[in-house]
Amino acid sequence: MQVTVVQGDITVQDVDAVVNAANRRMRGGGGVDGAIHAAGGPEVLEDCRRRFPDGLATGAAGWTTAGRMPARWVIHVVGPNWNRGERDRSLLVSCYTGALAVADELGARSVAFPLVSAGVYGWPREDAIRAAIDTLRATPTGVEEARIVAYGRSALDEVASALGD
Template sequence: MRLTLVEGDIATQDVDAVVNAANRAMRGGLGVDGAIHAAGGPEVLADCVRRFPDGLATGSAGWTTAGRMPARWVIHVVGPNHAAGERDRGLLTSCYSGALAVADELGARSVAFPLVSAGVYAWPRDDAIRAAIDTLRATATDVDEVRLVAFGSTAYDEIATALQV
């Protein structure tokens, strides 16, 4: 597996699957979740409602169509909400390993990831970066390219530095 870094919008990535940092309700939200639902259109929400009528548990992963995005699938993960007191790092790392397991089930060869829980859910960014890199590197997968998508130059620089360590 090749781990790459790009700066940009996760919803525009030309990959087999994009990972969505979703909330437990699976009905759209803020940050990455809002961008994915906006770019994918109503098909993403309709598939979420159909496939996840009761939502998805924190730390879990599941997939839907990507609707109007270039990707074929969205792999939704529910990261822990650090701001609300969810501090179990294992829930955060399970989002990455779980998303790769779903990607393998789908036969996806390229997957784009955001930094899960590092935005609205306020997980400390340095630890979110380390959790992402360490888990992605340590997880066995058939995926050829895992792309970390940094939203903004500050995030890009921080991830690039961590990748060199």
């Protein structure tokens, strides 16, 4: 699988699936989650309510429609919240392995990922980048491209540098 990085808005990526860094309730929120719900429209929230009436556990993954976004699916993952003491790295890693497993179930060949937990959840960015890249590279999958979408220039530069390691 090819792991790439771009700077931009995850909601406009021309991929089969986008990964949402969701909260446990699965009802929308801030950051990537809010952007995906806003861009996808009410269809995403309706599908979340129908498919995940009790939400998702930290580290878990599941899918919904992408609604009005160019992607076909949203793969929702619930990353650990560093700021609330959730510091088990295996939960962060499971977001990436779980997303790839869901992508394989769906037949998705291209998937756009945010840096899960590296925003408002406060996971140290350098470790979040390393967890993402190492897990994406090491996990057997039918996905052909895992695209990390960096929101800002500094994140883009850090991911690009780590990909070169």
